[in-house]
Amino acid sequence: MSKYYWDNKIEYLKNTRWLYYNDDYLEFLIQRVWKIHKPVKIIDYGCGFGYLGLKLLPLLPPGSTYTGIDKGSALMNEAKEIFSQLSYETEFIESDIEDIELERKYDIAVSHAFLLHIVDPKRIVQKMMDSVRDNGMVICFEPHWIGNMANYYLDGIELSKVIQLGVLQKLYEEDMKRTGKSGNIGIQLPVLLSQLGVRNVGCRVSDKVNFLDQNMDTSSKHMLFSALKEEGLGQQTSDDSSEFTNNLMARGLTEAEARKQYEAESTFAKEFDDESWLVYAPNMKISFGTVSIKDS
Missing domain, CATH: 1.10.150.350 (DNA polymerase; domain 1)
Structure with missing residues (x-):
């Protein structure tokens, strides 16, 4: 059994992530809010088994690519197996995100339910910013626990x-x-992003009920x-x-x-x-x- 906690939670992740989003709302964000109308290169920080790639790639313009980073070897193996059966161009990097330095070559950097597990999320968001090209985007899908509980x-x-x-x-x-x-990082991120110099900051709430x-x-x-x-x-x-x-x-x-x-x-x-x-x-x-x- 892997020592990395999330390597042993793959089935839990697969069984519960679908509770979070409606595909038509994600499609609305992509087309109407973020206005992504040409292929993009996405880098996913703390990608797990590639959940966010599975959600976004079918909705993005054809030719879009997806790169996932995670330090879980079992998670990386699972992601490679899942995407080997699909037609998308993907890459999976097994590495500790705290240490990795990436080339500034992506159009969009994303995270999903990852920053809440980080002691210094500001540092990771800065890494995300440093990995995207000029006028690229940072998009963070993160929880707001007390809002969730209400x-x-x-x-x-x-x-x-x-x-x-x-x-x-x-x-x-x-x-x-x-x-x-912070399990409430989702509601804090607009402030953090703006303080780090991100422009045109916005925040939406998933419509999934x-x-x-x-x-x-x-x-x-x-x-x-x-x-x-x-x-x-x-x-x-x-x-x-x-x-x-x-x-x-x-x-x-x-x-x-x-x-x-x-x-x-x-x-x-x-x-x-x-x-x-x-x-x-x-x-x-x-x-x-x-x-x-x-x-x-």
Whole structure:
């Protein structure tokens, strides 16, 4: 088993990424917002198994190319296997993004749910900027965890009983102070991009809303429910409440807050099953802008 965490999460990534975006909205961004009408060379930082390439290449002008970088050897092997069966021009580089230096030859640098795992995202965004040509673009698809948590509806239960927004916001902020990593990076990126000199900065929100509908066909319902559970919705909490609360206290919560969060997650796990009516919007933020070399 690989020592790299994400090398051991390939099936999880494959089973859950589809919860995040609608293809027609991505097509709208490409054609109407970013106005990409000729082939482009894309570099994907922290590409995993090439998910973003699989989403974007069919929507981009023919002749577009995709290069992915990731330090996971299993992820790189999986990406090469997937794309070997497709007609796109691709390249996969196994390397630690913290160390790699790339030639300035790409039209677009992208990241997907990657910068939230980085202690110094500003440094990585600068690398992304340095890898694109003059008037190239940086596009970051990143989460906004507290926005995500506010976008649930579980029919038959008050949201405040399963989602403690105040406690969670404090937890995310304390985690950032402790680790330097921000699960709310998606909402911070427009500021970071502009401060680094990116021009024409904009930010959109994915329009994907997942509806666990008890009137949908059985196979679709099972697939969606399984993906939602694997994504972490309503996961069973530890039977040992003291272990759970002690962990949260070590992350910055008070004992009362930790107990309240344990009760909330336990209630969610108890109430959410394949017979539930649930609406969930991941609320992924998509930040972007133009790199002008003469201004850098």
